[in-house]
Each structure stands twice: as C-alpha cells, then as structure tokens.
Amino acid sequence: MTISAPADSRTGTRVYAEYGRPFWMRLLLTREMAVIVALILVIVIASLEVRRFGTTTTLGFLLLDVAPILMIALPMTLVIMMGEIDLSVASTLGLSSVLLGILTQAGWPVPVAIVACLVMGLVAGLINGLLVTVVGLPSLAVTIGTLALYRGIAVGLLGTTAVTSFPAFWTGLAQSKFGSTGIPVAMVLVVALIVVFVALLHFTPFGRGIVAIGFSTETAHFSGVHVNRTKVVAFMLTGLIAALAGIYWTFRYGSARGDNAMGLELSVIAAVLLGGVSIFGGKGAIHGVIAGVLLIGVLQSALRLANVSSDVINIITGALLILSVLSPRFLSWFRSLRFRRATPEKQKQ
Amino acid sequence: MSPSTTTRRHGARAVALVAGVAAIALLATGCSSSASTDTSTGAAASGSGDKNYAITFLPKNLGNAYFDTSDKGGSKAITEFGGTYAEVGPATAAADAQVSFINTLTQQGVGAIIISADDPTAIGSALNEARAAGTKVVTFDSDTDPQYRDLYINQATADGIAKIEVDLITKQIGDTGEVAILSASANATNQNAWIETMKKELAANHPNVTLVDTVYGNDDDQTSFDKTAALLQSHPNLKGIISPTTVGIAAAARYLQTSQYKGKVALTGLGTPNQMRDYVNDGTVTAFALWNPADLGYLAAYGAKALIDGTITGKEGDKFTAGALGEFTVGKDATVLLGEPFTFTKENIADFNF
Numbered sequence: 001m002t003i004s005a006p007a008d009s010r011t012g013t014r015v016y017a018e019y020g021r022p023f024w025m026r027l028l029l030t031r032e033m034a035v036i037v038a039l040i041l042v043i044v045i046a047s048l049e050v051r052r053f054g055t056t057t058t059l060g061f062l063l064l065d066v067a068p069i070l071m072i073a074l075p076m077t078l079v080i081m082m083g084e085i086d087l088s089v090a091s092t093l094g095l096s097s098v099l100l101g102i103l104t105q106a107g108w109p110v111p112v113a114i115v116a117c118l119v120m121g122l123v124a125g126l127i128n129g130l131l132v133t134v135v136g137l138p139s140l141a142v143t144i145g146t147l148a149l150y151r152g153i154a155v156g157l158l159g160t161t162a163v164t165s166f167p168a169f170w171t172g173l174a175q176s177k178f179g180s181t182g183i184p185v186a187m188v189l190v191v192a193l194i195v196v197f198v199a200l201l202h203f204t205p206f207g208r209g210i211v212a213i214g215f216s217t218e219t220a221h222f223s224g225v226h227v228n229r230t231k232v233v234a235f236m237l238t239g240l241i242a243a244l245a246g247i248y249w250t251f252r253y254g255s256a257r258g259d260n261a262m263g264l265e266l267s268v269i270a271a272v273l274l275g276g277v278s279i280f281g282g283k284g285a286i287h288g289v290i291a292g293v294l295l296i297g298v299l300q301s302a303l304r305l306a307n308v309s310s311d312v313i314n315i316i317t318g319a320l321l322i323l324s325v326l327s328p329r330f331l332s333w334f335r336s337l338r339f340r341r342a343t344p345e346k347q348k349q
Numbered sequence: 350m351s352p353s354t355t356t357r358r359h360g361a362r363a364v365a366l367v368a369g370v371a372a373i374a375l376l377a378t379g380c381s382s383s384a385s386t387d388t389s390t391g392a393a394a395s396g397s398g399d400k401n402y403a404i405t406f407l408p409k410n411l412g413n414a415y416f417d418t419s420d421k422g423g424s425k426a427i428t429e430f431g432g433t434y435a436e437v438g439p440a441t442a443a444a445d446a447q448v449s450f451i452n453t454l455t456q457q458g459v460g461a462i463i464i465s466a467d468d469p470t471a472i473g474s475a476l477n478e479a480r481a482a483g484t485k486v487v488t489f490d491s492d493t494d495p496q497y498r499d500l501y502i503n504q505a506t507a508d509g510i511a512k513i514e515v516d517l518i519t520k521q522i523g524d525t526g527e528v529a530i531l532s533a534s535a536n537a538t539n540q541n542a543w544i545e546t547m548k549k550e551l552a553a554n555h556p557n558v559t560l561v562d563t564v565y566g567n568d569d570d571q572t573s574f575d576k577t578a579a580l581l582q583s584h585p586n587l588k589g590i591i592s593p594t595t596v597g598i599a600a601a602a603r604y605l606q607t608s609q610y611k612g613k614v615a616l617t618g619l620g621t622p623n624q625m626r627d628y629v630n631d632g633t634v635t636a637f638a639l640w641n642p643a644d645l646g647y648l649a650a651y652g653a654k655a656l657i658d659g660t661i662t663g664k665e666g667d668k669f670t671a672g673a674l675g676e677f678t679v680g681k682d683a684t685v686l687l688g689e690p691f692t693f694t695k696e697n698i699a700d701f702n703f
Contacts, residue, residue: 051457052456052457055456057456058456061449061452061453061456065449065452162468162469162470162471164469164470164471171474175474249445253444253445253448253468253470253471253472254470254471254473254474255444255468255470255471257444257468257471259443260445262443263441263443300449301449301453304437304449304450304453305453305456305457307435307437309411309437310411310437310438310439310440310446311411311412311440314440
C-alpha cells in the first residue's frame with residue numbers, strides 16, 4: 001500500500017473502502033448510530049434527573065410537538081442529500097393552513113379542502129423544482145424567494161384574522177392519544193410516512209439516484225440518473241409533506257393563521273443536519289434524521305421541564321448542532337495530522 | 350488506504366462524536382438538575398400549606414420591557430402572600446411555543462398560570478388540559494376566548510381611556526379652544542371606539558372645546574410625524590392634540606419638541622414612559638396616560654390566589670382583595686377591570702421602565 005488516498009472525506013474512494021469493513025462495524029460505527037446513542041443517553045439521563053420527565057404525558061406532548069418537524073424532515077433529507085435546500089417549507093405549511101381555513105369557512109367538506117391543500121403543496125414544490133432545474137438557479141436563492149412569497153400570500157389572504165372553527169372530529173383526531181399510552185393518534189401518519197421514505201431513499205433506484213446526485217451531478221447524469229426529474233420530484237415531495245404538516249398544525253392548534261409555524265424551516269434543517277445528513281449532499285440516512293429530530297425534541301422538553309430558560313435552551317441546541325456539524329471535520333483534520341506524521345516513515349522504506 | 354486504517358479512523362470518529370454529544374447532554378442536564386432542585390424545593394415550600402401557591406407567569410415573550418414590569422408586579426404580590434413565583438416563556442412570541450410551555454406547566458402541576466395569550470384560540474385546548482389537571486388559568490394583557498380561562502384581568506375600558514384623555518387635554522388648554530386627534534389607522538376598531546366616546550364626552554361636558562380634525566398616522570412613525578406637521582399648518586389656532594396610540598404620541602412629541610409650537614400646543618394620549626421620558630422631562634408633554642403594567646401583574650397574581658383559595662370562581666359579582674390595590678369585583682365573562690388608566694407626569698415618570 002504505497003498509494004495514499006487524499007484525506008478529503010468527500011471523495012468516493014473512501015466510501016467504497018468502507019465496504020471492506022465487517023458488517024457489524026458498517027452497521028454500528030456510523031454517524032447515525034452516534035446520534036441514536038446520544039438520544040438514548042439524553043433520555044436515560046433526563047429520566048433520572050428531571051422530575052416528571054419519564055411519564056406518558058411527556059411522551060404525548062413531545063410527540064405532538066415534534067410531529068410536524070419529523071414529517072417535513074423526511075423529504076428535506078432527500079433534498080439536502082442532493083446538495084440542495086428548501087427554505088420555503090414553513091411558508092408552504094402556513095399557506096396550506098390558511099387555505100384549509102378559508103376553504104372550510106367557505107363551506108367545503110374537510111376532506112375536499114385537505115386534497116386542495118395537498119395539491120397546493122405539490123404546486124408550491126413544483127415551482128421551486130422548476131426554478132432550480134429548468135431555470136438553473138441555486139435552490140438557496142429560489143427558496144429564500146418562495147419563503148417570502150408563500151408566506152406573503154398566506155398572510156395576505158387572512159390578514160391578522162384567524163379561522164378557528166373546525167369540525168371537532170378533525171381537531172380531535174390531531175390532538176387525541178391512544179388511551180393512556182400517551183402516543184398521539186397522529187403518529188400513525190408519521191410512522192407511515194417514515195416507512196415510505198425509508199423505502200424510497202434506501203431501497204429504490206430513485207433513492208439511489210438522489211445519493212448519486214449528491215456526490216456528483218455529472219457522474220449521476222452519465223450513470224443514467226434523470227437529474228432534473230429527480231430534483232423536481234424531491235421538491236414536490238417537500239411541498240406535499242409541508243402542506244400535510246400544515247393540515248396537522250391547523251387541526252392540532254385549532255387555528256388557521258398566516259403566521260403559523262414561522263421559522264420552522266430552521267428547526268427542520270437543524271434536525272436533519274444533526275441527524276448526520278451532509279449539507280454538501282451524498283451522505284445521510286432516514287434513521288439518523290429521526291434520531292436527530294427526537295434528540296432536539298427530547299432535549300428541549302427535558303430542559304423546559306427542568307425550568308431552564310428558553311434562551312439557555314436555544315444556546316444548548318445551537319451548540320449541539322455546531323458540534324455535530326463540526327465533529328467530522330475536526331476529526332478529519334486530526335486524522336490528517338496523524339497521517340502526516342506516519343507518512344515520512346513510509347517514504348523512508 | 351488500507352481497510353483496517355479506515356475502520357479505526359471511522360470508529361474513532363463515531364466514538365468521539367458520541368463523547369461530544371454526551372458531554373453536551375451532561376452539561377445540559379447539569380444545568381437542569383440544579384434547576385429541578387429549585388423547583389422541588391419551591392413546590393415543597395408552597396405545598397407546606399394545603400394550597401398550591403406555585404404561580405407561573407407566561408408572557409407573550411421574554412425580554413420584553415412591558416412584561417418585565419408586569420411580571421415584577423406579580424412577583425411582588427406572590428411574595429406578599431408567600432407563594433412561589435416563576436416566569437417562563439418563549440424567546441419570540443408564537444402561539445405554538447406557548448403551547449409547549451403550557452404543557453410543561455401542566456405536567457409540573459403548578460397552582461396557576463398567568464398568561465398573556467399569543468393567540469385567542471390556538472392555546473385553548475392546552476389551557477383546558479391544564480385546567481382539567483387542576484391548574485387555574487388567568488389571562489392578562491391579551492385575552493383568550495372566555496371558555497379557555499378562569500379569569501381575565503382587563504387593563505382598561507374604552508370609556509376609561511376616552512375619559513382620561515379628554516380630561517388631560519381640556520385641563521391643559523384651559524377647557525377652551527380647538528383640539529385635534531392623531532389616530533392610528535382609519536379602521537382600527539378600538540381607536541375608533543375611543544374617538545367616538547371622546548366626541549360624546551367633549552360635547553357633553555366641554556362645550557367650549559371643538560374637535561376640528563381627526564388624522565391618521567397608520568401607527569407608522571414617519572407618517573404620524575408628517576401628519577402632525579400638516580395638522581399644525583392647516584389649523585393655526587390649534588391648542589391641543591390627542592393621540593391615543595403609542596406610536597402617534599411619540600412621533601407628535603418628536604415634531605413638537607423642535608418646532609415653534611413647543612409649549613404652545615398641548616399633547617396627550619396613550620404612551621409608554623420609555624418612549625415619552627425625554628419629552629416629559631423637557632416640557633414638550635405635560636401628562637399622558639396608560640395603565641400601570643406592574644399593577645396589572647400584581648392584580649393578576651392576587652386573582653390567581655383567590656381562584657386557588659376558592660374565594661372566587663369567576664362568577665359575576667365574586668369579590669376578592671388584591672393586597673395594596675384593595676377590593677375588586679368580577680364582572681361579566683369572568684373579567685376583572687384594573688381600573689382607571691394611570692397618568693404619567695414629570696413627577697412619577699422616573700419610577701417606570703417599560
């Protein structure tokens with residue numbers, strides 16, 4: 001072994017080399033597993049240290065709170081793994097919420113209004129996707145624009161008023177829990193989405209295409225991946241799920257307002273990155289993202305229960321995120337130091 | 350690059366990541382364990398009687414001078430009757446964030462939540478869950494729909510606001526001459542209600558004072574500033590301006606301060622001490638009104654105590670005593686009125702910071 005691979009962790013060489021490791025190592029020694037271990041640690045410590053944390057009530061409130069973030073994080077994972085980003089999700093959520101409010105107020109049956117909201121979500125995603133692919137603009141710029149645009153339409157439609165009268169059946173569905181287990185009924189929907197997205201990302205050619213695009217758009221193109229089509233579909237999925245989260249949000253809080261979920265896009269992206277998805281694309285897995293969302297949710301819930309002020313909670317969440325994004329870079333720098341020390345000896349031989 | 354090297358490196362990376370995250374987690378729960386001790390001692394202290402006087406203020410957002418003042422008033426009251434005061438809230442005002450805090454307080458089993466609602470309905474089901482668990486809910490500053498709370502502490506009524514502003518301006522201009530109103534926007538519901546009441550009050554009790562104009566600054570500083578200038582130009586005999594909006598009165602005062610009209614044209618309305626301090630101290634403005642947020646928090650805390658004690662249930666006609674503020678009666682829709690607005694002058698403005 002005289003040829004040394006560049007230390008850059010983003011090159012393909014290193015990834016293929018990982019397949020040389022035993023199966024259990026490939027399964028356990030991953031970034032995703034580290035987040036899962038951290039999640040378990042936090043849960044254990046919080047259960048021991050924080051009064052009233054280890055209860056079904058906590059579980060119920062926690063899951064109700066993280067459900068919209070968890071939902072949107074799934075398609076967001078696909079988008080970020082392609083090296084793109086979608087900042088317009090919270091605005092799409094708000095627009096969907098407003099649309100649901102206006103349509104039900106106008107006397108539409110709720111199921112029909114829901115379908116209309118989902119179609120709106122698909123269209124919102126389609127606009128993002130087309131601007132990124134056909135027009136060729138960077139997704140960061142496009143979705144900053146649509147973030148303002150969709151939110152503007154949402155607030156413009158309802159102004160400062162809110163629609164608050166929804167059928168009790170639907171609000172009950174979004175708020176109720178399975179008996180005394182504390183598990184919200186809405187989790188059925190979330191779990192179904194998780195199954196779909198795990199299958200989509202990890203077990204279909206579409207999902208493999210997303211990983212390929214994340215590593216290199218050119219290589220993916222020459223390998224037969226329909227780059228533009230894949231990107232547009234991923235953005236449409238994000239719009240669709242954001243609209244779905246908007247419907248959940250509206251029923252959960254019983255209130256359709258233009259400013260619903262303002263700033264939620266940052267919580268979603270933070271959780272996705274914490275879950276081990278590379279912001280440069282190509283790397284990530286759904287189980288890591290789920291653990292990332294839950295880690296932030298559990299940490300915030302435990303700290304709130306322990307009467308830690310919201311500023312301190314923000315500081316801790318921020319520090320955690322920076323640490324998690326930084327750690328692979330720091331470690332690769334550390335490794336390159338060791339590597340450099342080892343190299344001269346090899347050259348002597 | 351040999352497979353074994355990769356494995357070791359990757360393993361080291363994962364291990365270090367776990368260590369890092371765990372360190373943060375420990376740090377975090379380190380903070381929390383000390384804080385949770387506080388809570389438990391607090392709960393124990395308040396549980397030593399048979400009433401649960403653990404009362405938590407949940408303002409729209411933290412770091413807001415208005416709520417700092419009101420919650421300090423609440424803290425004073427709670428100390429007086431030996432309860433446990435706490436204040437929690439989101440960093441930025443948002444209903445969904447308030448819901449998370451309400452849920453947390455429900456779990457902690459506090460005696461009462463005193464909340465300024467970010468949304469009249471979105472926090473409703475969370476509040477009802479808290480009430481089902483035995484927590485009393487008092488709203489102040491900004492109400493929810495009546496079915497979601499036990500008591501609402503109302504800062505002022507339209508009549509009270511209109512009357513004090515007419516009283517202040519007529520006193521300053523010697524009860525004779527022309528006055529004008531600088532309002533917010535032409536369709537602001539509460540502003541228009543106040544203006545209507547002011548007109549009636551002027552017609553009934555101040556026959557020598559004429560309201561010559563009502564202009565709208567749209568609660569925008571620059572527009573209000575320009576409208577004030579235009580108002581003074583088109584009405585050379587104008588003796589007083591009423592601006593029942595905090596944005597309007599501050600902009601009008603800024604215009605008057607550097608104009609030839611300073612000291613000649615009286616200005617009053619609704620303002621906050623921090624915005625108006627300079628203008629009051631240099632004589633541009635003699636007096637303006639607003640409710641006292643510290644009293645509002647103080648009354649809300651005593652209202653919560655009365656609910657916990659069972660002295661009141663929120664029924665119309667229920668009476669309770671609020672420490673230094675005296676006795677209060679519950680009105681329609683379980684609402685308690687703080688009283689007449691508070692008048693700020695050069696003498697007392699230094700006592701307030703909001």
